[in-house]
Amino acid sequence: MTDPVPPGEKRSVNRPGARRVPTPADVLAAAQSAVDAAQSAAGQALEAAQLTAGQAFDTAVRLPPASAQLAAQLPDLLDNLSTAIDRLNATVDRLDRTLALADPAFVAYDRLLVRLEALISLGEDLFGALSRLPGVGRLGRMAGIVTPDLPAEPEPEPPRKRSRRKS
Structure with missing residues (x-):
């Protein structure tokens, strides 16, 4: 009991339980898309690496x-x-x-x-x-x-001799 497909129509891919087998053209397109994406990523990585290396070199050259x-x-x-x-x-x-x-x-x-x-x-x-x-x-x-803090007693002065004059 299969569903008959009217002539000229392809089977719908969105049908539940239906599996589609990729054709060689589909595989080739997917591979080409993957190669393009890989090349783009590699190009971006190479540009970033070159920019970083250039900045590092500039810094190293300018650094005393x-x-x-x-x-x-x-x-x-x-x-x-x-x-x-x-x-x-x-x-x-x-x-x-x-x-x-x-x-x-x-x-x-x-x-x-x-x-x-x-x-x-x-x-x-x-x-x-x-x-x-x-x-x-x-x-x-x-x-x-000797005690420098103690006040020293004054020395007594010698008595003066009086001179006697004869007049």
Whole structure:
């Protein structure tokens, strides 16, 4: 039970279940279309490669040797910088831990410094009071103690001799 096709009409391709066998002309047209598309893609790729290579060459020609050398060393410089930053971070962490351990000592030093300042002030007051006693400056000089803060006692002036005139 086949459907008869009226004479002069071709079978419809859009019929469900109908398969069309390509003719050699169809295969040749598809192959030619594929070759054209491949040639077009290859031409575009070749133009893009030539443009990129031309720009790279222009850049390389215009680039001074020192800049090219610097650009070549850039990856190593970045690696070294990364290593230095890692070391710096480790050092900062170590310093943080050390300061956290030393914090109680700093608090004790702060308390001790206040007491030492008070003791020094008391010593200065004592020297000031002793310097006002008569004879302490002379006693210090005789003992060989030189204290620049203490006021020196004035040396007594020798008595003047009076000359007697005979009239």
